[in-house]
Amino acid sequence: MAAKFHLLFFFLTTCIVLLGLLLGVRAQTTTPVSTQGPTTQGLSSAAPTTPAPATQAPATQTTFPVNTNVGSCTCDLTQNACDVNCCCDTDCTTQDTQTFSQCLENLYKPDDRLCVQDHIIVFENTQYVSNLESNNLFCIYTDNYPGRNYYTGADTVETEQDFQNLVQTYETTSYSQLGSTPTVYENFYKSGDPIYTVKESGAQGTLGLPKADITSNCLDSSVAGFLLDETTSCTREWDSLANQCETNPSLNANIYYLGLKVARTPALFQSTLPPTTPAATGTATVPTVTTVAMTTANVTIPVSTSPPGNVTADNTTNLFDNPDLVNFTLTNITCQDREGNIVSCGFPEDSVPRPVYNGTSGLCDNVVLQVTYVMTQNGSQGISAVEVSFTLGSLPSTQTSVQQGFTISFNKQDSVSGFRRSGNPGYVVGEPVLAGTLVETTSVTASTTEQLRSIVVSSDRNSWLSMLSSAADGSCVSSTADRSSVVFGEDMRSGCLLTVFFNNITSVCTLLQNTVNDALLGTNPPSHVAMFGNSQLDTVGDWVEILRVNEPVAQTTGFRTTTCRNVVLGMHIEVLYANIGALSNPQPKILAVRFRFEDPQDITFTCVGTQCQAGGAQASQQFEVVSSISFIDASTSPTASLAEYPTIQTQLPFDFFYPFQASSAVSHLSGFSRVICATAFVIFVIRNR
Secondary structure, three states: OHHHHHHHHHHHHHHHHHHHHHHHHHHHHHOOOOOOOOOEOOOOOOOOOOOOOHHHOOOOOEOOOOOOOOOOOOOOOOOOOOOOOOOOOOOOOHHHHHOOOOOOOOOOOOOOOEOOOHHHOOOOOOOOOOOOOOOOOOOEOOOOOHHHOOOOOOOOOOOHHHHHHHHHHHOOOOOOOOOOOOOOOOOOOOOOOEOEEEEOOOOEEEOEOOEEOOOOEEEOOOEOEOOOOEEEEEEEEOOOHHHHOOOOHHHOHHHHOOOEEEEOOOOHHHHHOOOOOOOOOOOOEEOOOOOOOOOOOOOOOOOOOOOOOOEEHHHHHHHOOOOOEEEEEEEEEEEEOOOOOEEEOOOOOOOOOOOEEEOOOOEEEEEEEEEEEEEEEOHHHOEEEEEEEEEEEEEEOOOOEEEEEEEEEEEEOOOOOOOOOOEOOOEOOOOEOOEEEEEEEEEEOOOOEEEEEEEEOOOOHHHOOEEOEEOOOOEEEOOHHHOEEOEOOOOEEEEEEEEEEHHHOOOOHHHHHHHHHHHHHOOOOOOEEEOOOOOOOOOHHHEEEOEEEOOOOOOOOEEOOOEEEEEOOEEEEEEEEEEEOOOOOOEEEEEEEEEEEOOOEEEEOOOOHHHHOOOHHHOEEEEEEEEEEEEEEOOOOOOOOOOOOOOOOOOOOOOOOHHHHOOHHHHHHHHHHHHHHHHHHHHHHHHOO
16 A cells, blocks of 8 residues: 555656646747847847937937846946955956955845755855745755746836836835824813813914923923823923023923913814815915924924914914913912922012023022912813912022923812822822821710720821932921822932031030931821721721831930930831732732831041131031831732542442352352452542542
């Protein structure tokens, strides 16, 4: 049978090979192959010997014979000169080729269908990629059909129509700019939609919220999203503050709200923008431009001159007075002093002063440092009110950059102020750690006296659990508003500088430690931390008491004249948490919180240079106070538990072999039968285990 199969396979293979050879020979005999060199089309042997004028000569082009490799020396690029390392260049002499370090080969596109014998390849260092796998049963050993190995002739395209036909047939990638798609305005805002604005000039845009780019500089093209509360910060830079204080628009608070209104709903533009039809004769048209604001869409940058519709000049003028546009309401103006404290500015409440450079003091006053938007919305009915507040400051002329902050928040109209949780139930990474103070009260009635316990938390969620921060000059601040909020899952370290003077260091040792404590703990430190992000204030069992280790005592004594002993200069907050619930949806739960104070140390004033000379009693020295927060994951991974394989208890009854023992005449068979039955039973038990 095998011999017959091999014979059949050999017969079929031979037939296929012979058929291929016959087809190749037939194709070769029917395909004309020109042996002549390049010819010139359009010329006749009977043409006159006198050449025609150049202006009347027909266009000619160089042609090549078909089925011919025309690129015999592709590295010969310089006419009448020798190309380096081009061994096939006829312009190169023997002396030239002797200086070549290599020969540049012609670049061929290999055919991965050709047969390659592996044993003849010692090593491969070519730039070609070999196809080691093939889905075909056979490979090509030799191809004797010339027409299959050469490109067909390519005719020159002379008309635009022929050009377009070829492009539509063969084009794979196009970089042509598509026509701009007109903006579609919905009936109402949805979460994340840009908030549309209109300037006093009639320019339409979106409300911007600058964000930091990869270099921390402000990216003014960022826009605010509807219903998305967001806080950003970025850096503004300049060359000379003295020259740009009053001209740099990003430093002026008025550019963020003045002469700008917010569209209550996007449906406003459905009525103000007619369909894209040709305007009537004699009607002036004003192109609508897409605006990308520097900071908050107040600076109009046209990115397209093709309007989505024809807006008449009258419509543009009246658009800013449309009742469906909401004005910005200026609510608060505060100032930040050089130490970083927020103070009252004393400015009128209805306007914000422009930046002014004071040449005497060298300060640029009224620079905007913080912009805060508060929007009131009513769902699909849109935005009903927009409030804006600013924080201003003064910058010295030597400063070349400033950090600006931007905040936007949304409130529901006619709704009770809600309490934003930090998780439900487990904490969400990036949300503030919920902390408060335990308060015990006594409820006395006519018959009973009850002790009530509850947790009191601040209305400012950023002050629940906080750590020290520094002012602009690096000094320590104890104000709750100036401290850094502790957010779940984010480790952080901060520090500040405490300044002491040589003439009173020993007399203020106790005051020094109290100042450090205020910097580390704040003025009203919490006593408890919520286990969950949604822990109820009246459920004290869901709150853990903060553990304090090595807490410093208030009494710190002076030693000698320049040393304070046993001063604690650091505290580390450690949060122990674990995930509970499903592995696919873990919920972090805080197990414990510890305030671990650093070991006490002696701080000694050390004078340097002129501070040690006479008159150096007012010399000062700075000591660093540090604080950190770390989150420790104490989650236990689930352990897979598999039940043990059950053990089969098998016991034969005492008379199991009774039938084989009933007659002594068959005793010689009974023993053999018992062996067979026992063996069969054992096999049955083993197979069923």
